[in-house]
């Protein structure tokens with residue numbers, strides 16, 4: 167099922183956290199992965215794994231909130247001959263952005279929306295013409311359970327993730343007839359830098375809060391998101407499009423998790 171030999175995959179925010187897990191899993195499955203990130207040190211670390219994996223990892227140091235960067239990234243990846251899978255994974259939730267709307271700085275709103283949502287639009291805008299040319303493609307958007315049911319004080323993040331789910335459905339409607347499938351994954355709490363920032367990097371505090379929030383009784387790991395992303399990107403999921411999958415240890419099954 168997970169043979170991506172010869173396929174070209176782009177992962178935004180691919181050097182750390184969930185993106186790192188996705189980058190590594192695709193390269194383990196034989197893909198040529200273009201891992202786009204702004205953390206050059208993390209990019210060098212994951213790029214160095216390339217030699218020992220069946221596929222390859224090319225680190226591209228680029229801010230995917232910028233249109234010219236997205237166009238250049240797709241152009242670099244498509245020089246391999248195709249762009250088979252695009253994973254719009256990048257996302258930020260700065261610690262100083264836990265504020266209600268009337269206290270929310272406009273520039274913080276713009277940055278979160280640009281990185282979390284506009285990058286998905288831009289990457290799709292440039293990758294889809296390649297997919298149309300080749301007659302196939304898969305886009306997987308990493309949204310969040312917070313795009314479905316949120317918590318207090320995260321208006322920009324929640325709006326960006328709700329937007330990502332809507333964008334997923336819209337792209338699926340517009341491109342399904344061209345054999346381009348578009349799906350979203352909504353992670354619960356996953357043990358990454360982004361989640362750790364919210365608890366001042368106290369791993370135990372994060373794990374015990376996540377254990378309480380998730381019916382499964384523990385936090386998730388990046389590899390558990392990556393496994394679902396690979397499934398959705400594979401031909402095994404050939405009749406799935408326009409759908410989101412909660413990978414959240416049962417959090418959404420509770421109906422309300424944040425309080």
Ligand SMILES: NC(=O)c1ccc[n+]([C@@H]2O[C@H](COP(=O)([O-])OP(=O)(O)OC[C@H]3O[C@@H](n4cnc5c(N)ncnc54)[C@H](O)[C@@H]3O)[C@@H](O)[C@H]2O)c1
Pocket residue numbers: 178179180181182183184185202203204205208228229230231255256257258281308309310311352353354355356357358359360361
């Ligand atoms: N960790 C969680 O609990 C959780 C839960 C739900 C959804 N998510 C979503 O999963 C995705 C990945 O999150 P994560 O937890 O792995 O975060 P992370 O902070 O661990 O990793 C994000 C990566 O994106 C990179 N990045 C940030 N801004 C960038 C930009 N402008 N251009 C390119 N790269 C950039 C960072 O350098 C980092 O390597 C995000 O969309 C996030 O919203 C995470």
